[in-house]
Amino acid sequence: MPPYVSRSALSRTSAIISQFTKPIVRFAHTQPRRTLSEFNLDGKVAVVTGASLGLGQQILAAFALSGAHGAVVDLKESSAKESIETIQKEVKQADLPEPKMRGYECDTSSEEAVKSTWDKIVKDFGKVDILVTNAGITGGAPAEDYPFEDFKSMISVNLHGTFLFARAAGKYMIDNGVKGKILMVSSMSGSIVNRPQKQAAYNASKAAATHLMKSLAAEWAPHGIRVNAMSPGHIQTTANEGEEMEALSKQWIKDIPLGRIAKPEEFRGTAVYLCSDASSYVTGSEVVVDGGYLIW
């Protein structure tokens, strides 16, 4: 060290230099989150049915990353808990505040179960701002051989379950003056007939769900409640797993302009859009997210 520079002068100089360098280093490592404030869900409480896996889990993860707390409604409490752990891990990794989350065991097609689950959620969280009816089942067979019991199960989960949760949310929101958001997960199968698989019951259940969404949007708009639907095309979820589905996927891809099946996380943005103030003038709308399938 040259003798004419004292140690104290040197440390003062390095303190001055670090004052200027620190913010630059901080800026380089932690980019500020830049999102329109309308997409913010800070402090909102969201209920998502069928959120133990697949699309439902991705929707709730997107809400949690946007600031919401959440209730997972599914057939088994254990799988709901696993889903919550996965979501909370992602929120933690993003260095965001931990959301309050709870799992609820409920068969959405049971009127009694939906009523008691809804009451428990409101008691636990103190309020509900958003409902996503996502729980659903798929399947099919040629209509001429399709068992009536299977047809009834399909309608029971995909339509009755959707109605029961929407009714609970609508009543609660009207009675409490909540200008809430309801999102129904329907399907492109509600407006087209998929090929080559034969799935009349599924297609009919989704067509009914989409029209139910429009009817409820009209009834509840005067209360400031917005009701919309997101209609996916084919997604890589457990609903489309197995050898038979993989063989079908190869045929589906030929009809998808984007040339691939969707990943479940590709629906996050649409769900946040439809359940936040970003879509404040949107109600009764069906947003199709299908890689272009409906172009033809």
Ligand SMILES: NC(=O)c1ccc[n+]([C@@H]2O[C@H](COP(=O)([O-])OP(=O)(O)OC[C@H]3O[C@@H](n4cnc5c(N)ncnc54)[C@H](O)[C@@H]3O)[C@@H](O)[C@H]2O)c1
């Ligand atoms: N996967 C696709 O290609 C696709 C395409 C269009 C629409 N959708 C729709 O998206 C939604 C989610 O589908 P996914 O692919 O994630 O399915 P998935 O089978 O991976 O997940 C569905 C979830 O719903 C739950 N569930 C089923 N029946 C229930 C009931 N009676 N009560 C409570 N929970 C129940 C399941 O336990 C599961 O956790 C469904 O409504 C489905 O029809 C899926």
Ligand SMILES: OC[C@@H](O)C(O)[C@H](O)CO
């Ligand atoms: O038959 C499979 C369905 O889940 C389908 O992938 C979806 O509903 C898209 O129409």
